[in-house]
Amino acid sequence: MGAEVITVSTDTKFVQLAWQREEKMLKDVKYPMGADPTGKLSRMFGVYDEATGLALRGTFIISPEGKLLNSEVNFYNMGRNIDELMRKFKANLHLAKHVAEGCPAKWKEEGDKTLAPSPKMVGKVYEAYEEK
Amino acid sequence: MSEICCGLKVGQDVPDFKLDTFEPTKGDFGEISLETLKADKKWTILFFYPAAFTFV
Numbered sequence: 001m002g003a004e005v006i007t008v009s010t011d012t013k014f015v016q017l018a019w020q021r022e023e024k025m026l027k028d029v030k031y032p033m034g035a036d037p038t039g040k041l042s043r044m045f046g047v048y049d050e051a052t053g054l055a056l057r058g059t060f061i062i063s064p065e066g067k068l069l070n071s072e073v074n075f076y077n078m079g080r081n082i083d084e085l086m087r088k089f090k091a092n093l094h095l096a097k098h099v100a101e102g103c104p105a106k107w108k109e110e111g112d113k114t115l116a117p118s119p120k121m122v123g124k125v126y127e128a129y130e131e132k
Numbered sequence: 133m134s135e136i137c138c139g140l141k142v143g144q145d146v147p148d149f150k151l152d153t154f155e156p157t158k159g160d161f162g163e164i165s166l167e168t169l170k171a172d173k174k175w176t177i178l179f180f181y182p183a184a185f186t187f188v
Contacts, residue, residue: 003175006164008151011184013161016154019184031179032164034151041149046139054182062146062176066166069143076182089177094138114171 003053003061003089010042010055047073059085061092104129 003063009016016033020026034041042048043093047058059080061070062098070088074080091103101114113129121128141148150165169176 002181003177004164004169005177005179006151006153007179007181009181009183010184013154015181015184017161020154020156023185028158030152033163034153034164041151042180043176044140044147044149052182055180057182058178058180060140060178060180062166062169062178064170064175066146066148066170066172068140068142068144068146071140080179085177092175098162104159109141118168 002093005031006034006119007031008036008055010036010039010048010053012037045071055056062099063096 011019013033013035016035020029020033020107035115036042039048039053039055042055045058045060047056049056054076057074057076057078057080059070060068063069069092072084073082087108090109091107094102094114095103098114101116104113104115106112107114115128146166148166150163153162153164154160155162166176
């Protein structure tokens with residue numbers, strides 16, 4: 001998909017090895033599994049839960065320049081949807097190449113309408129969006 | 133207290149970090165650093181989850 005995906009938990013790398021080998025759901029996992037047993041990285045991203053020592057379900061997209069561009073944190077009981085993540089990632093790729101544009105709410109993939117903010121668009125976003 | 137507190141915000145530069153990893157494709161342990169990822173001009177997606185042996 002053009003990005004280095006790293007899964008991270010506060011488990012040690014030994015536990016992650018054991019889990020990946022034991023759990024059949026993970027037999028096709030190819031992503032590196034990062035170990036953050038001290039919680040240092042989890043704290044850096046604000047997902048460390050001091051009460052349990054666990055990391056909340058946070059997803060973060062970092063640009064090749066090292067800038068944090070997207071941040072999403074779910075509570076323990078909600079899983080994440082890969083389509084939601086892919087939309088954000090594709091939008092980032094587009095915007096990195098077209099810095100004057102913005103990807104509006106309905107933008108889903110390359111080729112969809114983008115908007116370039118300008119004085120004449122003020123109050124006329126609907127017209128700008130609907131014109132072909 | 134941790135030396136890094138409170139959580140990065142969108143738009144901020146991420147400080148360099150290193151992680152020990154288990155790499156399923158190699159069946160071996162490894163190490164990843166943001167410095168290396170930046171040098172390789174790679175996008176990075178960090179995907180935190182609470183614990184091994186739970187659902188993701």
